Amino acid sequence: MEYKDYYAALGVAKTASDDEIKQAYRKLVRKYHPDVSKEPNADAKTKELNEAYAVLSDAEKRAAYDELGHARQHGGFQSGGGFRPPPDWGADFDTNAGNDRDFFADLFAHVGARRRSMRMRGEDSQASISISLRDAYQGATRTINLRIPELDERARVVTRERTLDVRIPVGVTAGQQLRLSGQGQPGTGGAEAGDLFLEIQFESDPHYRVEGRDVYETVPVAPWEAALGGEIDVPTPSGKVKVTVPPQSKSGRKLRLKGRGIPASGPSNAAGDLYLLLEVALPPADTERARALYQQMARELAFNPRAALGG
Template sequence: MAGDFYEALGVPRGASADEIQRAYRKLARQYHPDVNRDPAAEDRFKEVSEAYGVLSDAEQRRRYDRFGADFRRVPEDYEERAGRGPGGRTVYTSGPGVGGFEDFDFEDLFSGVFRRGGRGGPVPGADQEAELTLTVEEAYRGGHRRLTLGDRDLDVTIPPGVVDGQRIRLAGEGGQGSGGGASGHLFLVVRIAPNPRYRLDGRDLVMDLPVAPWEAALGATVPITTPGGEAKVRVVAGSSSGRRLRLRGEGLPNPRGKPGDLYAVVKIVVPRSLGKRERDLFEELSAVSDFDPRGA
């Protein structure tokens, strides 16, 4: 990725982990292709995702701060030796527990010196991590997503019912090994974007259910939209605002157990304006009813 990871997220180099996470989430919501149709938004989303994938990992961030944009090409088992080589050039050597590699100059690091094959054996690549932002509907039904991270295009299979914080492993898509070592894994951490209709509580979904005063008082069966499609919920007579009506199994699926539930929270809504007949009926109800909503 061209540019600086800190600049991509709009944070200073000394930013805390929380500041980096807040910056990423703000930008991810702004540029996610599902909510921003600007053709340039997808590229910006990929840029901030890659930057966060590095800066949210303490070890990767340390290496990035030390070696810059080419940090992935520096073997992880090398540490800087105190002192300088000929001409004042920085000299590196293998770290503790990894013997047999010959010393080398930093300027030679990217000229293919490691392709000669060290005598210490193959070194596996590092695991990497990035965030994958999904809508509630995507988390519910699963599916496929094509991602671009850095210079790689990846096809990701999203299992139905993933929850916020769950990790999806892409085997062999992490850092490249050296000396014939296997590549590491890439872990995608699921983040579910805020939704105007649903609120998440684990695998349970919570939504507001607007009802008319007469529906709440007399009872009614009303249609609702769930991530799985249309459904109907029975509003019990005498329901007040705040009453939770449960639809079993209509929350996020669970491949290994019981699915979540959907809770529709009653919200009584009154007409903004009344016709003459409606006003007469409400006035008549007011006159004959002894109900006191503020009573004990």
């Protein structure tokens, strides 16, 4: 059996608190989430992080794991390079399963053997779900597939796949957790199952940036729209709106649409605002007519954009 260093996987010390472990896990799982990560090993890394967190976030599993780690530090190695667990590690379960078992499975079985005669509520589980910004405005139902390690009646680890339909309520924000009651790990001795906590993540979108409930949208405008002002139609996450561009606007000008950010999710918070960041877009000079118009502007406007720099 090959020893796995779960503390190193999460980048925390062996003395790390529960909060430090949770923060490290959340940071790394965001980085390597397959929906957003460009790392070639994102799937494998996410699996490793989930496995490490499943052990270190549970007091009993962590204690059993630390017991194994202590034995490792005191000569628990076999001549072939493998790792020899403590003498009582295999009590009450089959230790001769060879390659059919792995480190994670043996750790579960070791803990499970101690739990079989106990009535205990199931553990809570952690996962993440990526949604579009529009989902936060309108609400949605998303289907997720989870592969969850569970203990069978003989305290052996089996992996079961579950499909859940998750309702995304209006007004969710990035980092918020949705609690799915009874969808966590099953209880033992007839006790109730734990809960599943889904952390909300927004899918990457080049047009929007989100800060809390406030949303920032880059809006291209033509030079004449910026210079002369006027009404323009702007698509937003909540639908198309008419916006008045003030005359003499420049790139970077910010227009605030109050209450057009992520909607409130309850009476205790208010809707965010939508900020439109104007960006002057130049027509391409890809025809004779377009080039002639640019040349006419150069002659008649006598405009020097570098005058303020002394150019």
